[in-house]
Amino acid sequence: MKAYVVEKIESKKFESGVQDIDVPAIEENDVLIKVSYSSLNFKDALSSVGNPGVTRVFPHVTGIDVAGVIEESNSDEFKVGEAVLVTGYDMGMNTNGGHAEFVKVPASWLVKMPEGISDKEIMTYGTAGLTAALSVNELLNNGVTSGDVLVTGATGGVGSIAVSILSKLGFNVIAISGKENKIPFLKDIGASDVILRNDFNEQSAKPMMSEKYDGVIDTVGGEILANALKYIKYDGVATCCGLTSSHELNTNVFPFILRGVRLVGIDSVECSIDKKKAAWEKIASDFKVDTLNDLTNEISLDEVKDAYSALLEGKAVGRYLVKI
The missing domain is CATH 3.90.180.10 (Medium-chain alcohol dehydrogenases, catalytic domain)
Incomplete structure (x- = not known):
């Protein structure tokens, strides 16, 4: 073979x-x-x-x-x-x-x-799509069912699918990317606004910033995730699944203890087979996108x-x- x-x-x-x-x-x-x-x-x-x-x-x-x-x-x-x-x-x-x-x-x-999806479609999602679906599920399960969601690394596999799923579910999706020439692509797949990575990473000594996002799906880690945590609204949720920017996370406790922000780790490798089956069923139905x-x-x-x-x-x- x-x-x-x-x-x-x-x-x-x-x-x-x-x-x-x-x-x-x-x-x-x-x-x-x-x-x-x-x-x-x-x-x-x-x-x-x-x-x-x-x-x-x-x-x-x-x-x-x-x-x-x-x-x-x-x-x-x-x-x-x-x-x-x-x-x-x-x-x-x-x-x-x-x-x-x-x-x-x-x-x-x-x-x-699962019924309702082909082998070609399901491999278009693949591990990236499974990770995106698990991330979206964590937002929903933790009470983030509407509003503004920030997606980092949005042109990547996980990020682009997360943008599409969130848009289908009615969220207002704000995408972060380092690729200025891909802004039209991100808007085509469901982003309402795109922030360039360098603009988002402007440093501030403040431990928290004004409340902007109900939720965050982070795919890159590092400085971008640390900054995103500062902008999450009260009782908001961030998911974390990647480290293409950095495996380091230099942050402070204020978003967690003053706004009740939750940071949820996403693992699509060793999570239970039942959790995987449930996510694939969602991908074949509620989360299935036309992009x-x-x-x-x-x-x-x-x-x-x-x-x-x-x-x-x-x-x-x-x-x-x-x-x-």
């Missing part, structure tokens, strides 16, 4: 590209999926260059998302021919991932394809290498869908 393989050549030197490798043999409680679509995420790009925080086992097949049909099954719960998807857990990290014609996974990682074509760059396995470069250089916009 064809697969996108990363090889370790020597210490701190890696090469990657499409290769022919053996179809994996399944063991007890495993299934073999014939892959139809996968996607690209920043974590995949890090794995492709041997980032030790993501992948330590080589040779390695990238791809933390996969959708397809069960080809073989050693599970009582899943049958041959069923449409399924997998995101998260160890797939695409130290277990071979979805950038291949077939992938072997434990049955406990599988979710049956998917605007968000998607469909590529083949042979084009993955160039797409990884765009992701690592901060030039990517929207989602990369990989047709297998």
Whole structure:
């Protein structure tokens, strides 16, 4: 089968590209999926260059998302021919991932394809869409059901889908981006206003600023999240799911103890399978957006290498869908 393989050549030197490798043999409680679509995420790009925080086992097949049909099954719960998807857990990290014609996974990682959505659509969402849906759910579950929501890193995979979902639900969405030329794109997918990153990051010594946002979906961390917390209204909520700006968070306690602000962490990798199923059901129904074509760059396995470069250089916009 064809697969996108990363090889370790020597210490701190890696090469990657499409290769022919053996179809994996399944063991007890495993299934073999014939892959139809996968996607690209920043974590995949890090794995492709041997980032030790993501992948330590080589040779390695990238791809933390996969959708397809069960080809073989050693599970009582899943049958041959069923449409399924997998995101998260160890797939695409130290277990071979979805950038291949077939992938072997434990049955406990599988979710049956929800009704009302295709394999192509669901991989357009992928881990980024799942993370966005989990983030939006946390706002709703914590009482932020209307008003102004700030989305950081808004041209990225998580950010762009979050903008679209929030807009569909009737929120007034304010997007932050470092890409001035993508302001029309952000408004097309649902942002009512766009703030450029450098303008938002102007420093203030004040521990809190005037109340502006009912909620924040942050995808970048660092200084942007620290500043955003200062602007959240009383009883507001911020979610945090990424660190492309920084893993550091230098803030103060005033928004939390004077305005009752809550900061909620989002993990789409190890969260329970029931939580994932519920989020995918929302994506297939209430959260399903009509901007998917605007968000998607469909590529083949042979084009993955160039797409990884765009992701690592901060030039990517929207989602990369990989047709297998």
